[in-house]
Amino acid sequence: MDSYGIVFALLGAVLAALLSGIGSAIGVGMGGEAAAGVITETPSSFGKVLILQLLPGTQGIYGLLIAFITLSQIGVIGGSAEMSLAKGFLYFCACLPMAIVGYFSAIRQARVSVASIGVVAKKPEQFGKAMIFPAMVETYAILALLVSILAITGVTGLNI
Amino acid sequence: MAKNQYIFANARIRTKELALLDKPFFDQLLACKNYDDCLLLLANKGWGTSGEESAEQILSKEREKTWELVSELVEDISVFDTFLYGNDFHNLKAAIKQVYINEEVPNIYITHGTIKPEIIYDAVKKHDFSTLPEHMIKCADEAYQVQMHTGDSQLCDVIIDKATLDTIYKRGKASGNELLAEYAELKVASADLNIAIRGFKTGKKKEFLERALAPCDSIDINRLMEAALDKEEAIYDYLSNTVYADAVQAIKESPSTFERWCDNLIIRRIRPQKHNPFTLSPIAAYILARENEIKSVRILLSGKLNDLPDSSILERLREMYV
Numbered sequence: 001m002d003s004y005g006i007v008f009a010l011l012g013a014v015l016a017a018l019l020s021g022i023g024s025a026i027g028v029g030m031g032g033e034a035a036a037g038v039i040t041e042t043p044s045s046f047g048k049v050l051i052l053q054l055l056p057g058t059q060g061i062y063g064l065l066i067a068f069i070t071l072s073q074i075g076v077i078g079g080s081a082e083m084s085l086a087k088g089f090l091y092f093c094a095c096l097p098m099a100i101v102g103y104f105s106a107i108r109q110a111r112v113s114v115a116s117i118g119v120v121a122k123k124p125e126q127f128g129k130a131m132i133f134p135a136m137v138e139t140y141a142i143l144a145l146l147v148s149i150l151a152i153t154g155v156t157g158l159n160i
Numbered sequence: 161m162a163k164n165q166y167i168f169a170n171a172r173i174r175t176k177e178l179a180l181l182d183k184p185f186f187d188q189l190l191a192c193k194n195y196d197d198c199l200l201l202l203a204n205k206g207w208g209t210s211g212e213e214s215a216e217q218i219l220s221k222e223r224e225k226t227w228e229l230v231s232e233l234v235e236d237i238s239v240f241d242t243f244l245y246g247n248d249f250h251n252l253k254a255a256i257k258q259v260y261i262n263e264e265v266p267n268i269y270i271t272h273g274t275i276k277p278e279i280i281y282d283a284v285k286k287h288d289f290s291t292l293p294e295h296m297i298k299c300a301d302e303a304y305q306v307q308m309h310t311g312d313s314q315l316c317d318v319i320i321d322k323a324t325l326d327t328i329y330k331r332g333k334a335s336g337n338e339l340l341a342e343y344a345e346l347k348v349a350s351a352d353l354n355i356a357i358r359g360f361k362t363g364k365k366k367e368f369l370e371r372a373l374a375p376c377d378s379i380d381i382n383r384l385m386e387a388a389l390d391k392e393e394a395i396y397d398y399l400s401n402t403v404y405a406d407a408v409q410a411i412k413e414s415p416s417t418f419e420r421w422c423d424n425l426i427i428r429r430i431r432p433q434k435h436n437p438f439t440l441s442p443i444a445a446y447i448l449a450r451e452n453e454i455k456s457v458r459i460l461l462s463g464k465l466n467d468l469p470d471s472s473i474l475e476r477l478r479e480m481y482v
Contacts, residue, residue, distance in 0.1 A: 030167055034437065037171025114167055115437045121174040 005088025006074060006081050012095030013070035016148065020063025020102030027056025027110030034117040041121075048120050048127045052113045055134045059106035062145040066098040069149065073156045086160050094151030101144030109137035165438045169233035173446045176229065177434065180482045181205070181453045186460065190473060195464040202457065215461045219454050220271075226450040227272055230443065238274070239440060242332045242340050243447060245295075247273035248280070249324040252292075252300055253317060255284040256307050295330075299323030318372050325351050325374035339441035342429055343448065348376040349404065350422035356388040356395055357411055357418070364388075378403055416476055424479045427452055431481060449481030456480070 031053030038049050068077075070091060075081040083091075116130035185205070192198045199215065202208060208218040231237050247270040254268040258281065269277035275293060283291050289300045299319055307316040325348045332344020355372045358364075369388055373381040379402065387394035396408045410421035426448060433445035456478045463473035 030165075033167040034171040037168040037173075038175055040172055041175035111438075114171075117171055118174045118435075118437045121171060122178060 003082075005083040005085045006076075008085070008088035009070065009074040009083065009091035010076060012092035012099075013067040013074075013076075015099040016070065016095040016102070017063045017067035019099040020066075020106065021060045023103035023106030024057045024060030024063075027059070027106040027113070028053060030107075030110040031056060031113045031117065034114040038117055038121040042124075045120055045124055048124060049117050052117050052120065052131060052134065055113050055131075055138065056106045056110040058138060059102040059109075059141050062141060063098055063102045066095055066145065066148045066152070069152055070095055073152055084160055087155065087158065090155040090158070090160075091152065094148055094155050096148075097144040097151075098148040101140055105137055105141040105144070109134050109141075112137055164440075166234070166440055166443060167438065170437050170439075170442050172229075172233060173442050174437075176446065177449075177482055179206070180449055180480070181457070182480050182482045186456065186477060186480070189457075189460055190470055190477075192464065195461060198461055198464050207457075215458070215465075219458055222450070222454055223272060226447060230447060233443060234440075239335065239337070239340075240444060240447060241274050242328055242335060242344060243444075243451075244272060244274045245327045245331065246324055248275055248293075248296065249299075249320050249327070251277045251280045252284070252296060252303070253320050255281040256300075256304055256316060256320075257313065259284045260307050260311075295327045296323070315371075318368070321351075322372055322374055329374060329376055337440050337444065339430060339433065339444045343426065343444070345376055345378055346422075346426050346429065348374050349379045350425070352376065352379050352381060352384060353399070353404065353407060353411070354418070354422075356384045357415075360388045360392060360395060420476060420478060423452060423455070427479050427481055434482070445481070452478050452481060 031049075035046075035049035035053045038045050071077045072079075074083060074088075074091060112134040116133055119130040120127050189198050189201055192201055195215075199208065199218070202218065207222060209221075213221070227237075230240065234240070251269050251273055254265075255277070258265055258268065269281075271277070279291055283289050283300065284304060287304065289297045289304075292300055299322075303316045303319040306312055306319060329344045329348045332340045332347075335341060352373050355369065359369050359372070366385065366389055369385045373385060375381050383398055384395070387398040396411070399405060399408050399411075406425075407418065407421055410418045430441075430445040430448055433442040436442050459476045459478075460473055463476070
């Protein structure tokens, strides 16, 4: 049964990358649709709307980071991949904040980005303010990233 | 996730809204010395291309531009049929009258409908309504019989108008879109109010009102009919207890003020869509906003052409979406 530890740990890493990646792909896609709509009429807004489109893409990067750290810690990348079931499960739990928050925050951030792209379409000079709204959603993705990093490094130090 | 959210379309609409005519522009138009100056100012705004078109040509071109844009944005344009049924039924009326008088009358058809005017004309001429959409067949046949056998054009119009309202209401409510449903509700309710008031003023009987009034959620047509058969104050009393209490003042002022009130009501209800980046509603609101500005420009140009005082034109102008 102990050999299943690595399965759970790997599953956690995969979920962190997978869910955050899916969320970001949906989010960047939504932002892209809105950005393309604006560019059709006002090509000069390209730089501004591109930034807003990319904001929901960060969750995918955070997910990748968590997956990479986890894979390194559990020894799948360059090391021995053996651990107890309990430890593997703890790694799995440590990855969940990034996986779940990453997915939902990317989609919610995308909705705000789309709304902000609408603001930029009408009032390009309000770009600075428009960017703050989707950036606020980023806070919670960063918090989840921190919790996952702390948990993964903490679990590594546990002798179970 | 992005399915049916019309994100691309709404972003384009946001940009297009910048080109909508606003109140300061109408003030400028109003301040123009004459009709030609108005056309020049409109041309500067991109209305009309050659500078030699008539007002009707310019307005027709603007309507075409709107529908061209909408057909680019929305894969299946039939979602906006609720806005176009009125044109179909108008064309049906025109075709029946044309066949009745058996004369060629130019420019009586509206080009933007869910079916081509030629199909409607052919159906009426051949007295074969099977080529028409289902919602038109029964009323087309009834209106045709009335017109041809009795020559009663008013009754013919009432039959078609009632079918128009019923169709708009039914399709608007079934669209699954909040804005289209609300549009249908307001359209039918304002038409009912109009029928009741005109019915009272012209001394129409119960049978006429029963035939003309279309049911909707916000108006109890039986109570409205009773009021219209009673006295003017009874209509006002009834309206005061509905969500259309504001209409009373407008009705008291003049028929044109009431028409303006009806159009303004729709514009006020759709205005929140300026801030909605998702769904079909902002696109529908844009179509209504364009129709509203076209109507306002027509009123203004017609006023200028007939040398009406600015105050008379101003009191007929509609509120703008932007």
